[in-house]
Amino acid sequence: MIPLDAPGVTVRPVDRLDGDEGFAEVFLEDVFVPERDILGAVHQGWSVAMATTSSERGLSLRSPGRFIATAERLIALWRQRADLRDARLRDLVVRAHIDAEAYRLHTFQTVASLEAGEPIGPESSINKLFWSEMDVRTHETALSLLGPLAELDHGAPDAVDGGAWLRGYEFALAGPIYAGTNEIQRSIVAQHVLGLPRDRG
Numbered sequence: 001m002i003p004l005d006a007p008g009v010t011v012r013p014v015d016r017l018d019g020d021e022g023f024a025e026v027f028l029e030d031v032f033v034p035e036r037d038i039l040g041a042v043h044q045g046w047s048v049a050m051a052t053t054s055s056e057r058g059l060s061l062r063s064p065g066r067f068i069a070t071a072e073r074l075i076a077l078w079r080q081r082a083d084l085r086d087a088r089l090r091d092l093v094v095r096a097h098i099d100a101e102a103y104r105l106h107t108f109q110t111v112a113s114l115e116a117g118e119p120i121g122p123e124s125s126i127n128k129l130f131w132s133e134m135d136v137r138t139h140e141t142a143l144s145l146l147g148p149l150a151e152l153d154h155g156a157p158d159a160v161d162g163g164a165w166l167r168g169y170e171f172a173l174a175g176p177i178y179a180g181t182n183e184i185q186r187s188i189v190a191q192h193v194l195g196l197p198r199d200r201g
């Protein structure tokens with residue numbers, strides 16, 4: 001672990017198309033790490049990095065409250081705007097609720113197994129696939145409920161929920177990319193959870 005203002009650390013912000021901050025390139029050049037700040041053993045940083053990615057994908061990145069809150073907002077939107085004859089949309093709203101609840105219970109299960117001393121392991125990739133795809137699906141359902149209103153500009157004064165569904169959808173689209181792309185997670189599940197052979201293609 002190193003402070004970002006340590007000698008040898010260079011942080012270069014990366015501009016985003018939407019003007020928001022959030023990305024940087026971080027360069028380390030002969031940065032000194034005092035012994036008390038070493039995680040694990042010297043030259044074993046890769047194992048520590050891999051353990052942090054499992055923890056990120058399996059537990060710490062996306063709290064269940066985030067998806068429960070989105071599902072509740074979706075149910076409220078459905079109550080306001082639904083065409084009650086549209087059984088397909090109703091089923092998608094129900095699915096969003098069930099998925100968010102399942103994710104919450106699964107998170108409790110992960111915490112219980114960590115408390116019992118079990119590692120998170122490659123199964124965390126299944127978790128990452130689940131929440132990232134759930135998030136996109138839930139926002140797509142909201143946009144379907146909104147219909148043409150969903151197209152309103154973020155900043156439009158009459159945007160529904162202040163344009164939050166469209167902004168949320170745009171951010172949800174990044175979910176299958178960050179924390180390791182979903183294509184890579186599927187390969188991890190195939191090889192390390194299911195024991196399938198590596199793809200030679």
Ligand SMILES: Cc1cc2nc3c(=O)[nH]c(=O)nc-3n(C[C@H](O)[C@H](O)[C@H](O)COP(=O)(O)OP(=O)(O)OC[C@H]3O[C@@H](n4cnc5c(N)ncnc54)[C@H](O)[C@@H]3O)c2cc1C
Pocket residue numbers: 174177178179180181182183184187
């Ligand atoms: C919103 C957001 C936040 C982020 N936050 C962070 C952060 O906090 N910290 C951080 O370190 N990084 C962060 N990232 C970076 C992110 O982890 C990478 O963008 C991601 O891992 C993909 O790497 P890449 O962009 O180099 O794509 P590439 O590796 O170049 O992949 C490009 C495409 O090719 C596919 N691909 C590549 N290799 C294979 C393969 N072997 N098999 C099948 N398909 C393959 C990928 O799935 C992807 O679709 C963030 C990215 C986003 C969008």
